Amino acid sequence: MFTKILLRLFLCVWFCRALPSVAQTTIVNKPIERWGLYEVALAGPSSGNPFTDVQLTAEFSSGDKHITVTGFYDGNGTYKIRFMPSEIGKWSYRTVSNAKQLAGKSGSFVCITPSESNHGPVNVWNTYNFQYANGKPYYPFGTTAYAWTNQPELVQEQTLATLKKAPFNKIRMCVFPKTYSYVEEEPTMYAYEEKSRTQGPNGTIRHEWDFTRFNPAFFQHLEKRIADLARLNIEADLIIFHPYDKGRWGFDNMGMKNDLFYIKYLVARLSAYQNVWWSMANEFDYIKTKPRDAWDVYSKTVVDADPYHHLCSIHNGSDYYDNWKPYFTHVSIQNGSTVDDFGRAVLLRDAYRKPVIYDEVCYEGNLPQRWGHLSPEEMTEAFWQGIIAGTYVTHGETYRTPGDTIFWAEGGKLHGQSPSRIGFLRNLLEQEPGPLELADPWKDHRTSQADSSHYLIYFGKQMQSEWLFNLPKKGAPAAGTVFKAELIDTWNMTITPISDTFRLTDVKDYRVYDDKMQKIRLPMRPYLAIRLTQVKQ
Secondary structure (H helix, E strand, O other): OHHHHHHHHHHHHHHHHHHHHHHHHEEEOOOEEOOOOEEEEEEOOOOOOHHHHOOEEEEEEEOOEEEEEEOEEOOOOEEEEEEOOOOOEEEEEEEEEOOOOOOOOEEEEEEEOOOOOOOOOEEEEOOOEEEEOOOOEEOOOEEEOOOHHHOOHHHHHHHHHHHHHOOOOEEEEEOOOOOEOOEOOOOOOOOEEEEEEEEOOOOOEEEEEEEEEEOHHHHHHHHHHHHHHHHOOOEEEEEEEOOOOOOOOOOOOOOHHHHHHHHHHHHHHHOOOOOEEEEEEOOHHHOOOOOOOHHHHHHHHHHHHOOOOOOEEOEOOOOOOOOOOOOOOOEEEEOHHHHOOOOOHHHHHHHHOOOEEEEEOOOEEOOOOOOOOEOHHHHHHHHHHHHHOOOEEEOOEEOOOOOOOOHHHHOOOOOOOHHHHHHHHHHHHHHOOOOOEEEEOOOEEEEEEEEOOEEEEEEEOOOOOEEEOEEEOOOOOOOOOEEEEEEEEOOOOEEEEEEEEEEEOOOEOOEEEEOOOOEEEOOOOOOEEEEEEEOOO
């Protein structure tokens, strides 16, 4: 009898002790919006080197859909797994790990309808353009602030305040700090654990890093800023490598093994953020420590590690990379001449048959370098030349103002006159029923259309007293169609309705005209445009 009582007590104690373990293993969490970020945090081993010794993945399942994501070590014995659900409904997960504390953990959550401001990640649409995952068109109107997250906290907050009021919905930014003209600050945090530090005779600091151990605080800060941008509906075009190290920190010369280790850690941490884009490099061909064929290895690693297939590109200095390769979703180009005049921007679009973003066309500013002193008119003109050709352009500002930062590298405040004009153009484009493209790219580089009912004709620097109403035959609606017209002053940001209407007549020599051969009188000013909209009858 005594033996039976002891056995019952043992079973009772064992069962009570087992209950918390079961509760910890299966976790049901609060609902997550579609394309939101779901995070699992687990306690695990901190001895040895958790970055290299521990492998952690999780399979997320919903119905027939199964997605495997990689976890990462976040310091202080904490491991994290992040997931971005693409489908509404219940999702479950289960972990796999070589560490017992992390293996076999399971849980679930419900993915709910996204809020109005949550459009999801940006994808390529219709060969040459972009749209959000929910189908809303996305037109990249970007800017540049390479090292803004490596600046003092007050400058970073000023950058966010500036971006909140600016017209930009994308920002090109680096992971690593940079040392370049007018950018010499030492960052407050680094991506790696520091082994030693020495100071040279001229005051320069020399670091020795452990490239097998990341500094989680650095990446936590970067994530915070990416989330800040997401709240402003700004895409973070994240530059993974760049040539502006020059031996100061050595992040441009870590060797392929360490480069790949860094890429996998970066993607594991950031890929669940919906507003992340991957830019393999800024001016890849100026990074002399990496042979050209290494970029295939790096690019494939990013694409294979990212379960959500975020947008991915590679940016050139002087030589274009092989942008036709499948790793790259779109083309990122440095070349100001492509948007200097009519008919140039469309050429690379036709060659690559992918969306083209002229991410560096020189900068509005007052620096003596040839790339740093575009006038605001020239920067605005570059955007118009890109947009009417069915491509896109990225802004940058390099005004050197006493007591202030230079936005192109450090962020802070904007001083230029082009951003408001760029915002005016963005509003015009977003009023169209779809993206613009040249109506007749062979012979007419001024006339762009969203469809046969909506045209935008841009005159650029040309000044003329009148414009004879005419459209290319290609894509034009039938004779008898009536259009209304508006005169747009792209610099003064005004839209003036034209009182007359215009009725199309039959095709004559590849053009269609108004049946009365009417003309629109123009003020003798540069940077004018005409918007035509079909009148429903």
